[in-house]
Amino acid sequence: xxxxxxxxxxxxxxxxxxxxxxxxxxxxxxxxxxxxxxxxxxxxxxxxxxxxxxxxxxxxxxxxxxxxxxxxxxxxxxxxxxxxxxxxxxxxxxxxxxxxxxxxxxxxxxxxxxxxxxxxxxxxxxxxxxxxxxxxxxxxxxxxxxxxxxxxxxxxxxxxxxxxxxxxxxxxxxxxxxxxxxxxxxxxxxxxxxxxxxxxxxxxxxxxxxxxxxxxxxxxxxxxxxxxxxxxxxxxxxxxxxxxxxxxxxxxxxxxxxxxxxxxxxxxxxxxxxxxxxxxxxxxxxxxxxxxxxxxxxxxxxxxxxxxxxxxxxxxxxxxxxxxxxxxx
Ligand code: ASP
Numbered sequence: 001x002x003x004x005x006x007x008x009x010x011x012x013x014x015x016x017x018x019x020x021x022x023x024x025x026x027x028x029x030x031x032x033x034x035x036x037x038x039x040x041x042x043x044x045x046x047x048x049x050x051x052x053x054x055x056x057x058x059x060x061x062x063x064x065x066x067x068x069x070x071x072x073x074x075x076x077x078x079x080x081x082x083x084x085x086x087x088x089x090x091x092x093x094x095x096x097x098x099x100x101x102x103x104x105x106x107x108x109x110x111x112x113x114x115x116x117x118x119x120x121x122x123x124x125x126x127x128x129x130x131x132x133x134x135x136x137x138x139x140x141x142x143x144x145x146x147x148x149x150x151x152x153x154x155x156x157x158x159x160x161x162x163x164x165x166x167x168x169x170x171x172x173x174x175x176x177x178x179x180x181x182x183x184x185x186x187x188x189x190x191x192x193x194x195x196x197x198x199x200x201x202x203x204x205x206x207x208x209x210x211x212x213x214x215x216x217x218x219x220x221x222x223x224x225x226x227x228x229x230x231x232x233x234x235x236x237x238x239x240x241x242x243x244x245x246x247x248x249x250x251x252x253x254x255x256x257x258x259x260x261x262x263x264x265x266x267x268x269x270x271x272x273x274x275x276x277x278x279x280x281x282x283x284x285x286x287x288x289x290x291x292x293x294x295x296x297x298x299x300x301x302x303x304x305x306x307x308x309x310x311x312x313x314x315x316x317x318x319x320x321x322x323x324x325x326x327x328x329x
Contacts, residue, residue, distance in 0.1 A: 014028055
């Protein structure tokens with residue numbers, strides 16, 4: 001029996017697993033085994049087990065798939081793996097990582113990775129990303145950091161990371177910053193996020209709408225979302241968390257029926273709480289019962305709300321979680 005760490009790679013598809021398709025372009029078809037076989041030097045890092053969970057583009061993953069994946073990751077770790085790597089489409093890496101961060105109970109390293117350049121291209125980044133991800137998943141100090149995202153030799157915390165470029169290998173960035181990097185194959189962790197938010201695996205995921213409220217909007221899509229059966233709504237608002245006055249009637253009416261959370265399109269910093277007093281300001285929205293999304297950007301707020309409501313959380317519990325999803329010192 002080897003004393004090297006045991007890492008399981010769970011393959012879900014994406015660009016990293018894509019090859020030329022009959023329809024033109026590329027599409028996911030490689031197995032997790034194929035991906036691992038294409039990485040020189042992987043054997044020296046860990047004993048790697050593989051499992052192909054799906055072969056789909058990132059955008060085809062559903063919320064229920066992500067919840068099921070959290071269960072698979074927990075089972076894999078309790079079966080003896082020291083760490084898990086998930087490979088998938090980069091379009092939804094931030095969503096998968098965030099859901100795993102909230103739902104996986106085991107503190108062992110869980111790392112999500114993918115590729116921006118498919119295997120047919122010069123400079124394909126999949127093998128290097130997979131090698132770095134396995135190195136981080138095999139790295140003891142990565143325990144207890146929550147789910148991580150490793151691409152382009154950077155180590156990001158799920159709660160902060162986002163894909164910010166449609167093509168660049170450096171597409172993944174974090175606000176306020178990465179936790180570390182991989183140098184000469186060695187993980188280098190220099191920051192640890194404060195605390196961790198854990199949710200039980202929910203029985204189902206709730207339907208939560210994400211509606212942008214840009215300049216000149218009238219709020220009708222918020223009304224349509226609630227009338228269409230949304231159990232919660234995230235409104236992605238301007239600047240510090242401000243909406244056009246013309247949307248207020250619709251937003252207020254929605255907040256009386258279902259939890260409505262306001263986030264900021266600025267993608268950094270948090271939604272304001274007490275600065276502005278005009279109609280549609282953060283103070284006005286709070287007075288109308290709209291919850292403050294704080295540090296969370298809209299996609300993450302939607303996922304958190306869908307998991308909370310799907311797990312049966314009532315209004316008070318939802319409010320309590322959104323007040324402080326993680327400790328901030
Ligand atoms: N469209 C691809 C996907 O998310 C992009 C990628 O994997 O980089 O499946």
